[in-house]
Amino acid sequence: MQHEQVVxxxxxxxxxxxxxxxxxxxxxxxxxxxxxxxxxxxxxxxVENYPGFPEGLTGAELVERMRAQAERFGxxxxxxxxVEVDFTHGRPFTLKDDNGKTYTADTVLxxxxxxxxxxxxxxxxxxxxRGVSYCGTCDGFFFRGxxxxxxxxxxxxxxxxxxxxxxxxxxxxxxxxxxxRAGRFLQQRAFKNEKMNFVWNTVIESIGGSDSVDHxxxxxxxxxxxxxxxxxxxxxxxxHDPNNNIYKGQLEMSDEGYVITDHLMRTNIEGIYAAGExxxxxxxxxASSVGQGTMAAMSLxxxxxxxxxxxxxEPDLTTES
Ligand code: NAP
Numbered sequence: 232m233q234h235e236q237v238v239x240x241x242x243x244x245x246x247x248x249x250x251x252x253x254x255x256x257x258x259x260x261x262x263x264x265x266x267x268x269x270x271x272x273x274x275x276x277x278v279e280n281y282p283g284f285p286e287g288l289t290g291a292e293l294v295e296r297m298r299a300q301a302e303r304f305g306x307x308x309x310x311x312x313x314v315e316v317d318f319t320h321g322r323p324f325t326l327k328d329d330n331g332k333t334y335t336a337d338t339v340l341x342x343x344x345x346x347x348x349x350x351x352x353x354x355x356x357x358x359x360x361r362g363v364s365y366c367g368t369c370d371g372f373f374f375r376g377x378x379x380x381x382x383x384x385x386x387x388x389x390x391x392x393x394x395x396x397x398x399x400x401x402x403x404x405x406x407x408x409x410x411x412r413a414g415r416f417l418q419q420r421a422f423k424n425e426k427m428n429f430v431w432n433t434v435i436e437s438i439g440g441s442d443s444v445d446h447x448x449x450x451x452x453x454x455x456x457x458x459x460x461x462x463x464x465x466x467x468x469x470x471h472d473p474n475n476n477i478y479k480g481q482l483e484m485s486d487e488g489y490v491i492t493d494h495l496m497r498t499n500i501e502g503i504y505a506a507g508e509x510x511x512x513x514x515x516x517x518a519s520s521v522g523q524g525t526m527a528a529m530s531l532x533x534x535x536x537x538x539x540x541x542x543x544x545e546p547d548l549t550t551e552s
Pocket of ligand 1: 515516
């Protein structure tokens with residue numbers, strides 16, 4: 232077992248920011264990176280709205296800058312994912328990763344983020360990676376010269392749809408309503424883009440193809456008409472769900488599954504904090520996650536200094552591995 236003062240679960244903007252702050256506070260944080268260093272933003276082609284970068288930069292570049300900054304202040308990174316936690320039997324808290332390693336921690340910051348929501352229709356899972364994708368930046372290149380569809384009407388669908396016009400000859404946006412949820416600026420860009428086309432009031436019932444996607448079955452929800460639409464790619468951007476599985480029954484959550492925090496980013500368990508998309512169903516921006524990571528790190532740091540004597544008095548059941 233390895234004992235830590237501060238364990239940060241996740242390496243998105245919230246986690247890396249918290250690592251910078253707790254590192255600078257000499258708390259020697261350990262970041263358990265999770266499946267992807269930087270989380271979702273690392274796969275974003277261009278970040279245009281993060282302050283301080285007027286020309287924009289790639290998500291991967293932004294993440295690398297944050298990672299290096301955290302490392303500069305002594306953050307250590309463990310390239311694994313936490314698969315089990317015990318937050319309910321008091322301190323030190325126990326965490327297990329997918330390499331079979333067990334950690335104990337005086338404080339934990341949960342920044343596990345969120346994952347793309349699935350449509351849950353026939354063909355979606357079977358053809359994943361063979362035409363079905365949840366990431367334009369990752370997979371767009373494979374659709375050069377092809378016709379594809381994008382599902383959803385929010386910022387993600389429209390932003391990714393515009394990006395995908397770099398590769399695809401035609402991007403058909405399938406949306407269940409007759410107006411977009413995406414911001415006005417993105418809408419204007421999309422409507423002006425000659426490669427983009429909109430199919431309103433329509434849902435996808437199934438995705439078809441044997442080796443790879445060759446069509447989608449569409450249904451107009453106003454007329455009830457169903458028909459097959461030939462396409463080689465289906466990019467799905469219909470929102471996200473928080474990565475909350477390992478915390479169920481331990482951390483208090485909203486009906487939608489987001490971890491509930493107070494104004495100090497505290498969860499219902501003393502010593503456990505949460506920041507970023509695991510607890511934020513509304514803003515979901517790099518800048519807001521960075522802010523929440525900062526708040527959580529500062530609260531955690533204050534809590535540790537106020538409880539130093541108590542923590543040192545706790546029996547040390549662990550040995551350094
Ligand atoms: P979102 O805003 O929740 O939009 C999801 C879209 O998918 C909506 O248009 C929704 O339709 C549709 N949808 C949901 N479930 C569906 C289903 N089962 N079948 C068909 N369509 C479905 O999610 P998002 O676009 O991922 O954005 C999430 C947050 O991140 C937002 O706050 C957004 O502003 C932010 N974001 C910002 C940027 C940026 O600033 N550049 C980029 C990406 C994301 P309805 O409209 O009918 O509900």
